[in-house]
Every structure is written in C-alpha cells, then in structure tokens.
Amino acid sequence: MASPVISFQDYGFQYMAQAEPTLRHINLDIYSGEKVLIAGTSGSGKSTIGNCINGLIPFAYPGKSTGKLLVDGKDAEQSSIFELSHTVGTVLQDTDGQFIGLTVGEDIAFAPENNCVPQDEMKQLVSRVAGLVDIDHHLEYAPHELSGGQKQRVSLAGVMVEDVKVLLFDEPLANLDPAAGRTTIELIDMVHERTGAAVLVIEHRLEDVLWRRMDRIVLMNEGGIVADMPVAKLLAGNLLLQHGIREPLYLTALRYAGVEIRETMHPEHVGSLVLGQEDKEKVRSWYHMLRTGIHSEQYGQELLRIENLKFGYTADKTTLQDVNFTIHKGEMVSVVGRNGAGKSTLAKLICGFEQPVSGSIYMDGRDLKGDTIKERAVRIGYVMQNPNQMISKPMIWDEVEMALLQSGMPKEERSRRVEETLKICGLYPFRNWPVSALSFGQKKRVTIASILVQRPQIIILDEPTAGQDYHHYTEIMDFLKELNGKGYTILMITHDMHLMLEYTRRAIVFSEGRMLADTTAAHVLNDPGLVEAANLKETSLYTLSLACGIDEPQVFTECFIGYEQKEVR
Amino acid sequence: MARAAILSYIKRNSLVHELTGTTKLIFFLAWSVASMITYDTRVLSGMLLISIVVFKVSKIRIRDISIVLGLAAVFLLMNNLFVYLFSPEYGVELYESRTVLLTIAGPYTITLQQLFYHLNMTMKVICVVPVALLFIACTDPSEFAASLAGIGISYRIGYSVSLALRYIPDVQREYHNISQAQQARGIDLSGKDKLFTRMKNSVAILLPLVLSSLNRIETVSNAMELRGFGRNKKRTWYVRRKMQRNDWLTIAFVLTVLIVDLVVTFWDGNRFYNPFV
Numbered sequence A: 001m002a003s004p005v006i007s008f009q010d011y012g013f014q015y016m017a018q019a020e021p022t023l024r025h026i027n028l029d030i031y032s033g034e035k036v037l038i039a040g041t042s043g044s045g046k047s048t049i050g051n052c053i054n055g056l057i058p059f060a061y062p063g064k065s066t067g068k069l070l071v072d073g074k075d076a077e078q079s080s081i082f083e084l085s086h087t088v089g090t091v092l093q094d095t096d097g098q099f100i101g102l103t104v105g106e107d108i109a110f111a112p113e114n115n116c117v118p119q120d121e122m123k124q125l126v127s128r129v130a131g132l133v134d135i136d137h138h139l140e141y142a143p144h145e146l147s148g149g150q151k152q153r154v155s156l157a158g159v160m161v162e163d164v165k166v167l168l169f170d171e172p173l174a175n176l177d178p179a180a181g182r183t184t185i186e187l188i189d190m191v192h193e194r195t196g197a198a199v200l201v202i203e204h205r206l207e208d209v210l211w212r213r214m215d216r217i218v219l220m221n222e223g224g225i226v227a228d229m230p231v232a233k234l235l236a237g238n239l240l241l242q243h244g245i246r247e248p249l250y251l252t253a254l255r256y257a258g259v260e261i262r263e264t265m266h267p268e269h270v271g272s273l274v275l276g277q278e279d280k281e282k283v284r285s286w287y288h289m290l291r292t293g294i295h296s297e298q299y300g301q302e303l304l305r306i307e308n309l310k311f312g313y314t315a316d317k318t319t320l321q322d323v324n325f326t327i328h329k330g331e332m333v334s335v336v337g338r339n340g341a342g343k344s345t346l347a348k349l350i351c352g353f354e355q356p357v358s359g360s361i362y363m364d365g366r367d368l369k370g371d372t373i374k375e376r377a378v379r380i381g382y383v384m385q386n387p388n389q390m391i392s393k394p395m396i397w398d399e400v401e402m403a404l405l406q407s408g409m410p411k412e413e414r415s416r417r418v419e420e421t422l423k424i425c426g427l428y429p430f431r432n433w434p435v436s437a438l439s440f441g442q443k444k445r446v447t448i449a450s451i452l453v454q455r456p457q458i459i460i461l462d463e464p465t466a467g468q469d470y471h472h473y474t475e476i477m478d479f480l481k482e483l484n485g486k487g488y489t490i491l492m493i494t495h496d497m498h499l500m501l502e503y504t505r506r507a508i509v510f511s512e513g514r515m516l517a518d519t520t521a522a523h524v525l526n527d528p529g530l531v532e533a534a535n536l537k538e539t540s541l542y543t544l545s546l547a548c549g550i551d552e553p554q555v556f557t558e559c560f561i562g563y564e565q566k567e568v569r
Numbered sequence B: 001m002a003r004a005a006i007l008s009y010i011k012r013n014s015l016v017h018e019l020t021g022t023t024k025l026i027f028f029l030a031w032s033v034a035s036m037i038t039y040d041t042r043v044l045s046g047m048l049l050i051s052i053v054v055f056k057v058s059k060i061r062i063r064d065i066s067i068v069l070g071l072a073a074v075f076l077l078m079n080n081l082f083v084y085l086f087s088p089e090y091g092v093e094l095y096e097s098r099t100v101l102l103t104i105a106g107p108y109t110i111t112l113q114q115l116f117y118h119l120n121m122t123m124k125v126i127c128v129v130p131v132a133l134l135f136i137a138c139t140d141p142s143e144f145a146a147s148l149a150g151i152g153i154s155y156r157i158g159y160s161v162s163l164a165l166r167y168i169p170d171v172q173r174e175y176h177n178i179s180q181a182q183q184a185r186g187i188d189l190s191g192k193d194k195l196f197t198r199m200k201n202s203v204a205i206l207l208p209l210v211l212s213s214l215n216r217i218e219t220v221s222n223a224m225e226l227r228g229f230g231r232n233k234k235r236t237w238y239v240r241r242k243m244q245r246n247d248w249l250t251i252a253f254v255l256t257v258l259i260v261d262l263v264v265t266f267w268d269g270n271r272f273y274n275p276f277v
Helices: A046-054 A081-087 A104-108 A110-114 A119-132 A148-160 A178-195 A231-236 A249-256 A277-291 A343-351 A373-377 A396-407 A411-424 A440-452 A470-485 A497-503 A521-525 A528-533 A540-547 A553-568 B021-037 B041-057 B062-086 B090-095 B112-138 B141-150 B155-183 B195-226 B245-266
Strands: A006-015 A023-030 A035-039 A063-071 A088-091 A166-170 A198-202 A216-221 A224-229 A302-311 A320-328 A332-336 A358-363 A380-383 A458-462 A489-494 A506-511 A514-520 B100-105 B108-111
Touching: A006 A046, A023 A046, A023 A224, A035 A046, A046 A063, A046 A081, A046 A088, A046 A166, A046 A198, A081 A088, A081 B195, A088 A148, A104 A110, A104 A119, A104 A148, A110 A119, A110 A148, A119 A148, A119 A178, A148 A166, A148 A178, A166 A178, A178 A198, A216 A231, A224 A231, A249 A277, A249 A540, A249 A553, A277 A540, A277 A553, A302 A343, A302 A489, A320 A343, A320 A489, A332 A343, A332 A470, A332 A497, A343 A373, A343 A380, A343 A458, A343 A489, A373 A380, A373 B155, A380 A440, A396 A411, A396 A440, A411 A440, A440 A458, A440 A470, A470 A489, A470 A497, A489 A497, A497 A521, A497 A553, A506 A521, A514 A521, A514 A528, A521 A528, A521 A553, A540 A553, B021 B041, B021 B112, B021 B141, B021 B245, B041 B112, B041 B245, B062 B112, B090 B112, B108 B112, B141 B155, B155 B195
Parallel strands: A035 A198, A035 A216, A088 A166, A166 A198, A320 A514, A332 A489, A332 A506, A380 A458, A458 A489
Antiparallel strands: A006 A023, A006 A063, A216 A224, A302 A320, A302 A358, A506 A514, B100 B108
C-alpha cells in the first residue's frame, strides 16, 4: 500500500494558553483519494486536528506538540504554513470571512498571486478551476451578489487552484440551510471525483454529511480518537450516542421500534437502507401502537396577529408580502425557510426596527403602528443569533440589569427582577461572574435573560442553535422548552429542520418573501411540494415510513416526535 | 441593507475611470503636493480650473458625493474661522500692508489682506478635494492595493488598506444590527437623552462591534495565511492593468503642473503672491 498523505504518530498537542493538552496520542493515517469524516462534539479536538494539518497550528495558534505528524511525507513541524498550503487546501467554516478578493475571479486568484504566477497564466488557471466547480460564469461577481452555496464554490476553487493533495473542510454545513447543505455535500463529492484529492470533512451534522458516501468516520472525544471505522460499522454500534453526536433520525426511529441496526443493512443512508420483512413489521407495529395516542393541544387566546404585511427595503423591490398569521398565548412556533426568504425581515418588522409599507401588526388586539422600538421592546423580546453581538457589559448581573436601568426602575424592584430572571435561566450561581468565563451556550442564556428581564409576552429568537453541537443544542432548546412551559410565547426563526420538528408543533414557511404555509411542523417536511418550493429538505423519517409501507408519513413523524418527548426525555 | 456607503467606488465609463489605479494615485499625490506648496493665487486658479474640468470628465455627479462635500465644506469653514480667531492679523504680516475694511471689536478687524489670505487657503483645499474624491470614486477597489504596490509601497500595507476599505460596508451593516437590538433593550440613541447618557449608550454598541470585528480579523488573517499571503517579497496581481498611452500622458501632465507650480511659486523667493505692494 502507498504511504499515507497524512500520518499522525502518537501525536499530542497543547495550546499555549491551556493547562491540558487538547490532543493526546493521536494515531491516524489518511491515504490519497480517501474520503474521511471527522466527527466529535465541540471541544473534542476535531478542529484542532484540522489546524495541525493545515499549519495554522503552530503558525497562528502556538503551543507544544509531542509525537510526529507527517504531511505528504514531510515532518509538519519542520515546514511552514506556506509549504503546507501547497499540499493541504482548507475551506473554513465562515464563507464570508474567507472571501478575500473583491470579486470571484480575484478571490480564486489569491493564492497564485502570492506565488507570483504571471497574469496571463493566472487568468487561464482561474477560469479552468472556476469551471471545475461551475462558477465560471460569475467571475465578475462581488461576494454580496452570491448565494451561500455559490460562496462555498468560490472558497473551494480558491484552494483547488493550488492543485492540493488534501482538501480539508472545517464544518462546511454550519451556516447553510438544509438544501444548500445538501448541495455542498454533492459539490464536495464531485470535486473529490474530479481531482482525486483526499477529502477530510470535520462536521458534527452526521446525517447531512452522509448524503454522499464517506469511506470512514473518525470519532473524537476529549482529545483522543475513540473510533476509526467504516461508516456502517460505527452506525450499527452505539458509540455515537455515547459521545454526544446525534445519529441519523431514521436510525433513531428504528431503534425506538426495537429494530437492531446491523452493518449489513447499509445504514449509511436512508436510501441505501435494506430492511427485512420482520424489521418493517416492527416499525409498523410501533407506529400503530403510538398512533392512537395522538391528541391536539389547546392554546390560549390570540396574542400577536399579522395582517397583509408588506415590506421592501427599496421602493421597487418587495422583500415581504401577503403575510397573515396569528400567534396564540403559550405557543412555540417556528418560522422556517431558506436563507434570504424574509424570515429575519419579519422579525425586524415585528420589533419595529423597520416599518412596513402596508399591513398591520396587532398585539393583544391593538395596532402597534407608531410604537417605537423601545415601547415595543417591553412586550416583544428579540434575541440575536450571535450572543457576542448583544452582550455589552463585562459582568453577568450588569448585562441582565441593563434594560431595567434604562427604564429608571427603583433599585429594590430592579434587584428583585434580576434575581428572579437569573434563577429562571439557571444563571443565579454565576451572577457575579464575568461574561467571558461562560461557554457559548451559557452566553446565549445570558442574552435570553437580558431580554426576559423586561417580561416580554413574546420572545423572538433568530437561529437559537446555529453552529452548536448536539449537546449545546439540546441544552439551549430544553431551556427554551422550559420557558415555554412557564407560559412564555416563543417564535423561533430557523432553517434547522430537526429543531422545528422536535420542539415546535407549528411552523410558518417562507419562500422568496411570501408565506407558503402555516401548518404543523410534521406536515411541512412530509409535503414534497412544500419542501421543494421552500428549498427545505424532507426528513429521512419520511423516506423510512414509505419504505416500511406506512402511507401517512406525516403522522409517522408526529408519532416519532411525540414518543421522543414522552419516553426519552 | 440598501443604504449606500458614504464614499465608495462609483462605476461609470469615463476617461478618468480608464486610467490605471497607479496613474490616479500618482496624479493625486503630485496634485496634493503642488497645492500644498503654493500660496500663489495665479497657480491656484489654474489648478482649480483643471480640477473642475477633470471632475466633469469623470462623469461623477455632485449628488453622488454630496455628503462628503458637505463634510469638507463644514471642515473648511471651521478651519477658516479658527485661523481668523487666533491670528486675525496674519494676512497683514504676510503681505506687509494693511487695508482695514471693517472693525468688529478689540483686535478683530477685517482687513483686505486677511481676506486675501483666507481666499488662498480656501482655494488650496478646493483644488485638492475633487481630485481626492475622484481617486476614491473612480478607482476600482480591486485595483487599489495593486496601485499602491505600483508606486513601490509594500503589498502588505496596500492589502491592509484595501481590506479595511472593503469591510467598511460590512461593519456598517453590523453596527446597524447591533444598534437595533440594543435599542430593543431600552437603549435610546436618538436625541432625547442627555449627551453624556448617549455617549455611555454608544459604548453598549461599540463593545460588541469591536469584539466581532476582532473575530472577523482573525478569520481573514487565517484565510490569507492558509493561501500563502506573505510568502514572497513580491506578488502578482490578477486585476492590474497595463499602463496605456493615456496613463503616461496623464503622469507627464501632472508632473508638468508640479514643475510649473514650483517655478512660479519660488521665482521671486516667496511662496505668496503679493498684489498689495
């Protein structure tokens, strides 16, 4: 067998600022042309592995390493980040942040420019590589004119231009809507075929990555490798769950139904899954057992009503139109749709950040027209996607107190409210801590607390779990569910279909500025027409139920969610 | 957000746009030096005339850059005001004569000489402003770094400047988002609160903005290093254009202006043209 293109030999690494090593005793060989998935929770060391391979460690993040790392046969420690960049091409998570050039062409040309490639040669090279990822008709475009998927093509071309042996993807799906994520995986697959480079994908969204074949999975936990095996073998075991990674939904459903997952079933993909008659029967009987238990929930009175809402940032372009829906007290509702469908604009209109061209927003039956942002904020809370964009005080207590200070509330009343809010949010023990000592999920709690302290009747959250691994995701969502149980009305903007399905009964679907549907979450993903129009992705439960001969996939999905909430949690 | 940036590249088809970035940069630098050196009214009038012609040729309209022009006007006015307040007799000293037009109070009289001095000072600024604005408005930002490198400035510096320019709209957008969310927490940035409170409030926006910008910088610098930025002393440019006949003509022209400017200004050993004696 040929020698590996990347070889970790009893490798360990410790960041300068940390007391403990982040990687320990790593032994891993990657061969030319392989396609490997590196999975693990945040903090498992999976991103650190990537940074060791591309040279950001130790170039940008210094630290101490032990053991050996060979990249293309050379000792990585002896070579520079520049030499490594000839062998390893890295596509970072943030497609906007890594867009360096001002146009597509310039961005792809960035590496050749640094290598002093003459201009004529460079132009040819750029157009050839752009062709490889089908972006050659957009060479003159600026980043803001491209969609998320197109930006990813550009990033990819920008590293392929070096003719690298290894393509490294650091969480390529993090900020993409489901359909764009699927396209990305297809794109990676295509590039793999066309270039023959080894492909390394670092990602925790397993089901989405497995949309195309991967040769093996390396599962990381606490700085070590806990598994390095073919996909099917890992899925058949229960290592994933033990280490905080969510397994594909269809497998979870099968396990609930009492079906044993075996390697021979081809569990890598719901399409490739082979189920025996006996297995299908198990799924069907599980389904029939649950089906009788479904009941519809009752909600309180009307809280927020939107009528014929229309909006455009400029006079000739409409961003949102014909929006009509009502939210009741105590509901938890998802607003879904692809990036740019108008979801965030809707939130801005409700909060009063922007004014509608026409139409009205009623709260408790009263038209909000003319109310300022500040006046609305008392009743409508808005939590931004990134907590770092909201937190403006160094101490937790001060941050939560801020809105009350502004309103001129007396001191005792203020302290009482802050204390109470911190208790609700489970932050009371940390009340005198600095914000910087918190994890991302805890920071998110702080931002939610800083909104809750104003006692809004409805909370709007923009992508509450974006970029979080399963553990933090569950932590944030369970907290929101708890708040909802305490009577808070919650509106979530998201493109995460699992989130919608698991935590909200009702979903409002947007596409290209129009409201396509207002229905149950399960129905959204089981209506192929709607999935297609809103650029979403049907869940694997849909496919599984059809494969088992259940002709009401929507009800099957609802049963699954109901079962999870009742039995598992 | 559909809000246009205050000052940015405006794409039009004109002779000025067709020049390479390097030419425009040389023109701008030489022009600034020329107008900074001289106080000679005759030279300044000539340069002012040329500035206006160049502005016409560029097809940039006044309203495209009205905000910046307004700012420049305010700045110019303040400058004139303070010069007058601190040395109301400077013109008299310079031109060695004194023609009083009006007495205000105490040392403050308005003399013909002082007015003439202010006229020259103002003309110097008015000569440079259109050319400076044209350099920014007519130079494709892509070409900006290449043009700096073209006059021998390290490409690292050139690239940092062009990246900074490029992120201005992004940062503006982010500022807008953060400020909206903070307003929803009761922070008022409109004119209703006292100045001190408003200043304190704007910190609530700046802190998250600075932190997120630092984050952005980390990502970009990693992305650049991963693609070999800084490997060699020199680099090539995808967008750089070759110098054409018009470029050489323009450079020759601006150097001529600079020489004429120097000759006329220093002919009699004095930077100031003195019509009074």
